Amino acid sequence: MSDPINKQINQRSTDDSHPAGDAPPPAVLIVDDEPNTLTLLRQLFGREIPVLTAGSGPQALEVLADNHVGVIVADQRMPDMSGTDLLAEVMHRHPNIVRIILTAYADIDTLLEAINTGKVFQYVSKPWDNRDLAMTVRSAMETYKLRRHNADLLEQNSALIEELRQANLELQRENVTLKREVSGAYQLDNVIGVSSAMKNTLRVVGKAIESDATVLINGETGTGKEVIARAIHYNSQRRNRKFVAQNCGSMPEALLESELFGHSRGSFTGAVKDHRGLFEEADGGTLFLDEIGDMPMPMQVKLLRVLEEGEIRRVGSNTPIKVDVRILSATHKNLRDEVESGEFRRDLYYRLDVLRVHLPALRDRDGDIVLLAKHFLEKYTQRSGKRVGPITPRALQALSEHPFPGNVRELENELERAVALANPGDPIDIDLLSSEVVGDREISEISGGNSSLRGRLREVERRMITQELLKNNGNRTHSAAKLGISVRALQKKINLLEIKA
Template identity: 45%
Template sequence: MIDPFRILLVDDDAGLLRLLSIRLRAAGHVIEAASSGEQAIALLPHFMPSLVITDLRMGGLDGLALFSSVQQDYPGLPVIILTAHGSIPEAVKATQQGVFGYLTKPFDGQELLAVIGRAQRVSTGADSVSRRSDGADEWRDGILTRSAAMEEVLRQAYLAAGTDTNILIQGESGTGKELLARAIHRASHRANRPFVAVNCTAIPETLLESELFGHSKGSFTGATQNRKGLFEEADAGTLFLDEIGDMPLAFQAKLLRALQEGEVRPVGANRSVPVDVRIVSATHRDLDQALIEERFRNDLFYRLDVVRLAFPPLRERCEDVSLLASHFLARANGRNKRHIEGFAPDAMELMMSAPWPGNVRQLQNLVEQAAALCTTEIIPASLVQRALRNDLNSVPSLADARERFDREYLENLLRITEGNVASAARLAGRNRTELYKLLRRHRLEPALFRNSQSDAKQLLPVGRN
């Protein structure tokens, strides 16, 4: 059974709007009604619908103009257009531009419910391989998205979760890599066994072996009893190694041996202990570059990087900003016993265009800060602007800034040379083989830049935060 859908109805015919609202509420859906396209746009960031149903012909902003606005700001949001018989050619053209579908007036109630059901299955991914065969999707609880890029990552994650292969999640700090690791664990046959998370940067190098492998009583000062390591704690389950790229080189050989042999030897013990763990690791580092610089072992890298999932940063899935902001606001309201309804349109516009170097973590911090200081029912743009300006996480790490610069440099290089790698290599002062490696690392396809209309005189960036 499909859960209730949040639907925004838009029609300047008050009678039809009321009739549709009653019918769809009776079917169990959550409905918000707007009598114009302009009102619908104002309601979107506050109501956060999963579907928009709009009349085609309306005074002021019509259905096609409303669709264009939705497509620009909420590209993952399906739109259904209601049209009179004489406007069918316009509706068909709209479907070619991305409208989910259209219904011709007068339409049957069951026909309407059927197309809503189809939109819901597509929107929630119920037809996707990224769901269990029985339709349950609890495995991805906590991951909120409308992004096609994120849905593709989740699809790959679900496929990989059904195996015992090791998985490497690569993404910037604050994107939610641990959430994805937990989702993979829930989707696996190990779901009823332990999930143990380890932040490799939080454990001093001198204690890393003891924490992961355990120790015997008396093996060092303070070891007053035998202690299981985190590998043993995760036995038959999943061990999540966060920030694996920061693991000391000296310890990497010991980790590799544990993975190869399927056993660990506690510090001070004279025998090894067999363990059965599935490794999911994550990093914000560029491990390919770390291999070149010999800061990460090749053999360990290939052991961990059986399946790689590239977690997109928030700035590349802006359609998720309003969804996540509403979620964080609801949580803040619950904790603070407040009833803030949402964000002013210009406040949401600021958030949609922000670069979010701190990703989802930064967005959550901003919403909580704005909610705590807000004295009205709607969060104004001034509070959002203040939080963006004062957010201590707004300055990216040196590694993230360098990564962003490299990608922008390569993109502009390809635009200037119209995808000619030989010319690009000459301009960059690199050989072609080396440049191809850089392009693959940043997932850039030279063919997409051929016959570019970009200004060939565009200057290369000198870096930005």
């Protein structure tokens, strides 16, 4: 601009869409075709607010392009461009600038339209009162600063939101890698085990997850064969399709056949409609054949054929149906022995035993008992909503010394029962454990203790009474009857031996 004052005030080009930062404070731009007005107003704001001036609408737009302006005051009547037209343009180009119209006469219609459509923020009528005008411009400048502040915040917010979105994406990516690493280390969800025996097993489970091979899972009752089968499926490529389980030992052959392969209507009495079997159900996913060692011989033949051909026929139908199913099977038996004794088909055995996962007995998993016990305590306290625990060192030791013929399931039942019996706030001590678990310990502890005979007998008495009370849910009449003493005598002993009942 040729106006020297304009140059002097606001050299820096600041686009009003950007934060002001260290830019000079926003100026007020006065637009009027009468030089007198400009001089007057410049004097009015001179010190307080930087003032820029323009003699016409087009000139004003040029000034706006180069300077940081917060408020524009335009005269309505100007030769090239009316004040409202200028402000409409300003609204379009610099929406944050607060727009004020100066109008010498009641050009009411134009003014109202301009106000209604938001082109004008305020109007000041000519001749104006200097104090009023100064006030109006001051408050307009405040409005502008607020708008800018809001715009900045909004911008920062969207920058933050974008940052968050990026961080989230990053987190998701990390999660995926982490999951991969975790399953690489074979720390599968719901599968607890740190013992070296379990680590070896989980290494094979990792291989089973990566491949699509048939897996035979072997282990004593309660060692977690089904848990492992699910872990394999839900971590494998087939995880988004179904996992279907069927116990092969629990039903007669005909029923098992129709369960697995389905049947067509009328194929036998009671087959009132077509029925999809589990093979079709599990198409694309995994079929878990539990207790495979108990599968009747004729079914073994049919299963073998399905595995060889990759297709099934519903009972009563000759139409083959292609299925893509991964087979996991489990047994507590030694299948090789079963093969030798002719109980299990050798050819089927070889088909099933491609990858072998052997689950060690719990007594062979050093350190896992304590970990699992804590895990189940957590599970059942959460489920019952009752705050009990922790497990006392004595109880942990008793658990660690028990051979657990029923393996993890027996340990789980033990904890479930203890939590059910405990009063809120109680720790899990040996009085809450079953006689199977504590019994083993009792003998070793009492015989190894160095207290007097009387002391040892009292201890035995205390345990017998505690256990009887537990068995009878604290019912003293029943417990006394079982112990062969009177209720009064029982009560006396409870007090004497300080039994919590």
